[in-house]
Amino acid sequence: MYDLELRRIALILPAVLVGFTIHEYAHALVAVRLGDSTPKDQGRLTLNPLSHIELIGLLMILLVGFGWARPVQINPRNFKRPKSDDMLVSLAGPFSNLLFGFAFALLLKLLITAAPGLFDGAGSGSVLWQILTYLIWINLLLAIFNLFPIPPLDGSHILLSIIPDRYERFKTAYSQYGRYILIGLILLGSFSGYNLLPIGFLTEKLFSGLFNLLRM
Numbered sequence: 001m002y003d004l005e006l007r008r009i010a011l012i013l014p015a016v017l018v019g020f021t022i023h024e025y026a027h028a029l030v031a032v033r034l035g036d037s038t039p040k041d042q043g044r045l046t047l048n049p050l051s052h053i054e055l056i057g058l059l060m061i062l063l064v065g066f067g068w069a070r071p072v073q074i075n076p077r078n079f080k081r082p083k084s085d086d087m088l089v090s091l092a093g094p095f096s097n098l099l100f101g102f103a104f105a106l107l108l109k110l111l112i113t114a115a116p117g118l119f120d121g122a123g124s125g126s127v128l129w130q131i132l133t134y135l136i137w138i139n140l141l142l143a144i145f146n147l148f149p150i151p152p153l154d155g156s157h158i159l160l161s162i163i164p165d166r167y168e169r170f171k172t173a174y175s176q177y178g179r180y181i182l183i184g185l186i187l188l189g190s191f192s193g194y195n196l197l198p199i200g201f202l203t204e205k206l207f208s209g210l211f212n213l214l215r216m
Contacts, residue, residue: 009062009063011127011130011131011134012062012134012138013062014131014134014135015131015134015135015137015138015139016058016061016062016067016138017049017053018049018100018135018138018139019097019100019135019138019139019141019142020049020052020053020058020069020142021047021048021049021052021053021069022096022097022100022139023052023069023093023094023096023097023142023146024044024052024069024070024071024072024093025044025045025046025047025052025096026092026093026095026096027039027044027072027074027089027090027092027093028040028044028045028046028072029045029092030088030089030092031072031074031089032045034079034080034085034088034089035078035079035080035085036074036075036076036078036079037078038073038074038075038078039072039073039074042073044070044072044073051070052069052070053069053070054068054069054070057069057070066186071152074086074089083161084161086157086161087157087158087161089157090154090155090157090158090161091154091158093142093146093154094142094143094144094146094147094154094155095143097139097140097142097143097146098139098140098143100135100139101135101136101137101139101140101143101210102210104132104135104136104139105136105210105211105214106214107132108129108132108133108136108214109214111128111132136207136210137203137207140203140206140207140210141199141200141203144199144202144203144206145197145199148182148197148199150178150179150181150182150185151174151175151176151177151178151179151181151182152178152179152182153182156174156175156178160174160175185197
């Protein structure tokens with residue numbers, strides 16, 4: 001039993017490291033391109049996973065399926081268009097995961113077409129299949145999860161950029177306390193068995209649709 005759990009962790013770990021690193025690097029890259037050097041100054045403009053991984057968040061996603069990376073810090077005052085540029089930075093993370101999810105699915109399709117025997121049996125081919133499918137799944141999962149409009153997720157930055165400034169008090173309060181809503185929804189969903197945040201459902205639909213599109 002423990003051997004199976006360790007094997008699952010070993011197979012999913014590359015996908016988590018890649019997914020988190022791509023996500024945070026995309027935030028940093030777009031922020032720097034739009035005029036904010038904060039991520040570069042803090043050493044976040046890199047594809048080195050060690051710069052983006054937070055140990056507790058990494059262990060949480062491996063063990064319970066919910067975790068986090070080190071968020072990239074930005075200073076919107078350095079942007080020429082603070083609201084729209086902040087929205088672009090927020091969208092960069094989920095979009096990069098979505099893009100790489102599709103890229104890994106395409107790679108899997110190409111391998112199946114070029115070398116159909118590669119994934120036969122229970123040997124290295126099976127391991128390669130699982131690693132690639134985890135890479136697809138984790139990237140799609142991170143894209144969908146981070147688009148929910150609840151702080152501190154990327155979707156909340158998009159929502160708050162759209163809300164007019166006359167609701168500044170609400171925006172401030174939501175930014176400060178929204179994380180407790182997120183934690184509450186996750187805990188209630190875990191204890192009640194209801195998908196209050198249909199992350200898995202939406203990921204499965206996108207995952208299945210992608211495979212049907214490529215007919216794998």
